[in-house]
Amino acid sequence: MSNAKKMMYINRKAPYGTIYAWESLEVVLIGAAFEQDVSLAFMDDGVYQLTKGQDTSGIGMKNFSPTYAALGDFEVNKIYVDKESLEERGLTLDDLQHLVWEDEDEDWAEKDSIRLVSRSELSDVLADQDVLFNF
Amino acid sequence: MGSIEANGKTYETDEEGYLADLNTWDKDVAAVMANLDDCELTENHWEVINFLREYYEEYQIAPAVRVLTKAIGKKLGKDKGNSKYLYELFPYGPAKQACKYAGLPKPTGCV
Amino acid sequence: MLHLVNKSPYDGSSLNTATSIMQNGDTLLLIEDGVYGAVKAGKAAPLLEGHSVSVLGPDLAARGITEDKLADGINVIDYAGFVDMVEANDKVQSWL
Numbered sequence: 001m002s003n004a005k006k007m008m009y010i011n012r013k014a015p016y017g018t019i020y021a022w023e024s025l026e027v028v029l030i031g032a033a034f035e036q037d038v039s040l041a042f043m044d045d046g047v048y049q050l051t052k053g054q055d056t057s058g059i060g061m062k063n064f065s066p067t068y069a070a071l072g073d074f075e076v077n078k079i080y081v082d083k084e085s086l087e088e089r090g091l092t093l094d095d096l097q098h099l100v101w102e103d104e105d106e107d108w109a110e111k112d113s114i115r116l117v118s119r120s121e122l123s124d125v126l127a128d129q130d131v132l133f134n135f
Numbered sequence: 136m137g138s139i140e141a142n143g144k145t146y147e148t149d150e151e152g153y154l155a156d157l158n159t160w161d162k163d164v165a166a167v168m169a170n171l172d173d174c175e176l177t178e179n180h181w182e183v184i185n186f187l188r189e190y191y192e193e194y195q196i197a198p199a200v201r202v203l204t205k206a207i208g209k210k211l212g213k214d215k216g217n218s219k220y221l222y223e224l225f226p227y228g229p230a231k232q233a234c235k236y237a238g239l240p241k242p243t244g245c246v
Numbered sequence: 247m248l249h250l251v252n253k254s255p256y257d258g259s260s261l262n263t264a265t266s267i268m269q270n271g272d273t274l275l276l277i278e279d280g281v282y283g284a285v286k287a288g289k290a291a292p293l294l295e296g297h298s299v300s301v302l303g304p305d306l307a308a309r310g311i312t313e314d315k316l317a318d319g320i321n322v323i324d325y326a327g328f329v330d331m332v333e334a335n336d337k338v339q340s341w342l
Contacts, residue, residue: 014254016308017279033199045257048282051310058304062195065310070194073202089256090287090315108209 004037005130011046013135015064016056021049022064024135029067032074039078039129040071041122043085046135050081050096050114065097072101077113084119141167153234153241157191160238168236172227176236180224182211187237197242200230247272248335251280252342255290260341265293275323275331277302281309286317294320302328 009028013020032038042050049068056063071079079099086092099113117125126132136155139146141163147155152168154160165184169176176184186207190198198206200218208216215221221229230242249268255261261283264274274297276284283290284301300321306313313322323331332338 014279014282017254029196029199033201045254048309053310053312054308056308059308061308064195066193066195070196073198073206088289089282090285
């Protein structure tokens with residue numbers, strides 16, 4: 001992994017209203033099949049993608065919110081959520097899915113994938129990436 | 136679009152032989168799909184097929200082969216969680232071939 | 247007049263514009279990503295004050311928003327109710 005590029009996917013759109021959220025998730029999952037150092041950022045309306053309790057049976061669209069829980073299996077376990085974006089929308093961490101990954105090296109211990117960050121912390125994380133993808 | 140006959144029923148498929156609607160899946164169509172590939176389904180095959188169906192039910196996607204291998208190893212034991220074992224069962228590629236028999240859509244970007 | 251807003255209030259100015267143009271007797275219906283504007287704890291909620299507001303239930307459910315999260319006085323409708331509202335108004339303005 002040492003010479004793998006650090007790639008970050010930045011998600012800023014709500015799910016269902018546009019196709020960006022699902023497209024991003026598909027690209028992340030395909031990309032994760034290769035050895036990359038992947039992280040995700042959710043900010044602005046992108047934080048809505050991670051909310052609990054989504055039920056799309058009434059609108060005739062695929063509910064892809066369960067797929068975020070598979071990210072840990074795909075070794076995508078650095079998920080940054082922008083605190084300001086949550087607050088502006090009246091959301092807290094409790095409104096989001098509890099995403100975890102299992103650490104094979106520590107007897108499959110469950111660890112949190114989501115990291116709640118301030119704007120300035122997120123700014124530092126972005127500055128540290130090699131490649132940014134925007135959705 | 137194509138179709139497969141199993142036990143007197145017709146199942147719609149896409150051009151590559153994957154079921155058009157995963158809700159139409161049953162064990163009969165899985166066995167017929169396998170027979171078309173000269174493959175006889177054993178208990179070991181069913182373990183993987185059932186695992187894939189449960190995985191899809193929970194996450195709404197098929198796992199990539201790397202993910203499948205690791206998860207099978209965790210669930211069914213290390214002797215089964217390796218690509219050699221899975222390729223012996225599904226020589227056309229574990230994720231691709233097993234997903235087909237499980238009635239799942241073709242996995243994106245994997246073998 | 248019926249005003250339709252289908253965009254998130256945090257990703258554009260549709261809700262702001264719609265609510266500033268609405269007159270007495272007009273109704274606002276939030277659909278698709280517009281339903282995020284109906285959440286009581288959100289910063290956009292004050293825009294709805296003093297207006298007659300409805301939201302489309304199936305779009306709320308899709309986004310995991312339960313009715314207890316909505317601002318006070320908001321009316322939740324289904325697709326049939328949507329049709330009734332369109333019928334009951336002489337004009338429909340969609341703030342796309």
